Amino acid sequence: MKQRIITAVVAGAIFLSLLVLDNGIYFQILVGLLVIIAMQELFKMAKLHLLSFEGILATLAALSLAMPFGQSWLGLNIDRGFGLFTIFVFAMLTGMVFSKGKYSFEDAGFPFLSAFYVGIGFQNLLAAREAGIAIVFLALLIVWSTDTGAYFIGKSFGKNKLIPSVSPNKTVEGSLGGIACAVVVAIIMYFLYSKELPQIGYLRLILFTVIFSVVGQIGDLVESSIKRHFGVKDSGKLLPGHGGILDRFDSLIFVFPVMHILGLF
Structure with missing residues (x-):
């Protein structure tokens, strides 16, 4: 219980301080770090390496979805973050073509779902803070x-x-x-x-x-x-x-x- 209380006080103080005092880059950096750590936790649970082909692309996809990249991309009326998310997901799927059967559609499912699960949650945390x-x-x-x-x-x-x-x-x-x-x-x-x-x-x-x-x-x-x-x-x-x-x-x-x-x- 003592350990839980100390951790709650320290971690809570850091998170709440940035949440309350900053609605800009520093809180966004904190959220970006949380996204990366959350992706690391998911990959570690699945006994996969984050510093792998699918791990890197999935983490970039999660960050693309979570972080506020803004509207309009390449002159098109499309959310920039969602555009990047789509590219990274397609890159994961393209890996099947060059893997000689070692990387399947099913293998791409876990990284994609992990990126969406983490990315969409933290995206809306930042959107709520902005509101x-x-x-x-x-x-x-x-x-x-x-x-x-x-x-x-x-x-x-x-x-x-x-x-x-x-x-x-x-x-x-x-x-x-x-x-x-x-x-x-x-x-x-x-x-x-x-x-x-x-x-x-x-x-x-x-x-x-x-x-x-x-x-x-x-x-x-x-x-x-x-x-x-x-x-x-x-x-x-x-x-x-x-x-x-x-x-x-x-x-x-x-x-x-x-x-x-x-x-x-």
């Missing part, structure tokens, strides 16, 4: 309160397993408790910072918070499924007591894109 710091904190507080509520309520009242084949410790009671805690925290934040947040009203706020809380839990379960498939406990060891970057951002990788889809930024 306003309050949106980012709304997402953070929903995820954190969901995790905290699910842990304590599940530990105290949990009897029915949620999806034991994926995460044996999670319970239905904990999941519902996490959603309830997220709704309470979101309402308090909306009351205190109504001018900074989108004017969606309390009813839509409650509905959206339930959706975000559920989506965040799905994101956590998805990463648990990935780890279970590859037979690892944590995605990495960068954060002592907490695991890796994916262990900390798995819920947010799902929440931010859904917030964008629902028009909050």
Whole structure:
């Protein structure tokens, strides 16, 4: 617990300081580093090398999708980052032609999906920060309160397993408790910072918070499924007591894109 607290304080201070104080290049550099580390964790779990043909292209594809390269490319009305992402994916597929059967369409699937999974999540983190710091904190507080509520309520009242084949410790009671805690925290934040947040009203706020809380839990379960498939406990060891970057951002990788889809930024 001591190690977890120290790691949370140090890592949290770095992330939150750049999140709050900088909406420019320094926070973007931090996010770029997180993308690279997350890709490293995925490739390591799969026992693949990041400094390989598909590893380098997949990481470049993830960075292309995540970082704000801007609109308009080569005089065309196309997102520059998405254009680069497409080129790197096509390059991965082209590798099949010259591999003499050693690199297949199936082999290209993991790098592509990894690049999209990581890239789209962090892309929407940056987009949310650009829209306003309050949106980012709304997402953070929903995820954190969901995790905290699910842990304590599940530990105290949990009897029915949620999806034991994926995460044996999670319970239905904990999941519902996490959603309830997220709704309470979101309402308090909306009351205190109504001018900074989108004017969606309390009813839509409650509905959206339930959706975000559920989506965040799905994101956590998805990463648990990935780890279970590859037979690892944590995605990495960068954060002592907490695991890796994916262990900390798995819920947010799902929440931010859904917030964008629902028009909050």
